[in-house]
Amino acid sequence: MATTKHRVPGKQTVYYFPSFVSEDEETFLLRKISESPLPKWKSLARRRLLQVLGGEITPNGALIPQDLPDCVTSYPPLIGRIQALGLFEASKHGKPNHIIVNEYLPGQGIMPHQDGPVYHPVVATISLGSHAVFHYHSFENSSTPDAPPDSGEPADPSAVSPQSMSGKAAALPQIGSIGQIPIMSLFLEPRSLVVTTGEMYTDHLHSLEPVIEDIFLPGGQVIYGRSTGNPLNVSEVEIANKDLVATEAYKQALQEGGSLTRGTRVSMTCRDVERVSKFMHKSI
Ligand SMILES: O=C(O)CCC(=O)C(=O)O
Numbered sequence: 001m002a003t004t005k006h007r008v009p010g011k012q013t014v015y016y017f018p019s020f021v022s023e024d025e026e027t028f029l030l031r032k033i034s035e036s037p038l039p040k041w042k043s044l045a046r047r048r049l050l051q052v053l054g055g056e057i058t059p060n061g062a063l064i065p066q067d068l069p070d071c072v073t074s075y076p077p078l079i080g081r082i083q084a085l086g087l088f089e090a091s092k093h094g095k096p097n098h099i100i101v102n103e104y105l106p107g108q109g110i111m112p113h114q115d116g117p118v119y120h121p122v123v124a125t126i127s128l129g130s131h132a133v134f135h136y137h138s139f140e141n142s143s144t145p146d147a148p149p150d151s152g153e154p155a156d157p158s159a160v161s162p163q164s165m166s167g168k169a170a171a172l173p174q175i176g177s178i179g180q181i182p183i184m185s186l187f188l189e190p191r192s193l194v195v196t197t198g199e200m201y202t203d204h205l206h207s208l209e210p211v212i213e214d215i216f217l218p219g220g221q222v223i224y225g226r227s228t229g230n231p232l233n234v235s236e237v238e239i240a241n242k243d244l245v246a247t248e249a250y251k252q253a254l255q256e257g258g259s260l261t262r263g264t265r266v267s268m269t270c271r272d273v274e275r276v277s278k279f280m281h282k283s284i
């Protein structure tokens, strides 16, 4: 498959595509997204804004569909491009029908969470405007009830915390415990696409640390855990896709070490909601 060379080493279920979107397309998308009328945005505590394209998901997990806008179907043809990768082949619609747009200012992130069973277990995430470092975590002691975790403020109502998955509180790795250290971390360039599939979707959590800069050591490790405020929790984590990164300046930071300041990042998480209600949303 054409995607083979985009597999992130170490895990067979994560793919990274630099320059998935051109610079012109990025400028166009960021303009379109910022022009969306305010009622389309929802405010969150840790991320500033969230917008949903493709329709709302009901509490029982069905999509009340709404047409995806031209800026993801025609120019740029993001949905077709994602479909052509073949990574959604096993999903009911063969391509994403739902997109969540998140905006993160420098210093904002998202706590470890899972995206949940409402979606086919593949998520394609486009980054625009700024780089970020993306972490995957595993569950530790998942049978041990523990203090209810911060829900991770999932990006969308259908996302689940470990609590809601099992019906009883499952331990979310506590800050500083082994499970809190990511099992894999990725450098996401602006305009890149990352696709998470298989057990990395179903059995792991993912997060973005709320930091204003990312600090790299020579050889491609990133400093993780500064946002906890506890120096004992700080660790060095390998960037698994460092050899797939395409932009010179980023490659240099990953090879030689250095720090990269975060700008405003807009992400588009594209997924397939397999249950679609037959009732169409009214256009607003
Ligand atoms: O912004 C990102 O890259 C991640 C967003 C996310 O995890 C989600 O929308 O569920």
Ligand SMILES: [Fe+2]
Binding pocket: 113, 114, 115, 155, 159, 206
């Ligand atoms: Fe997520």
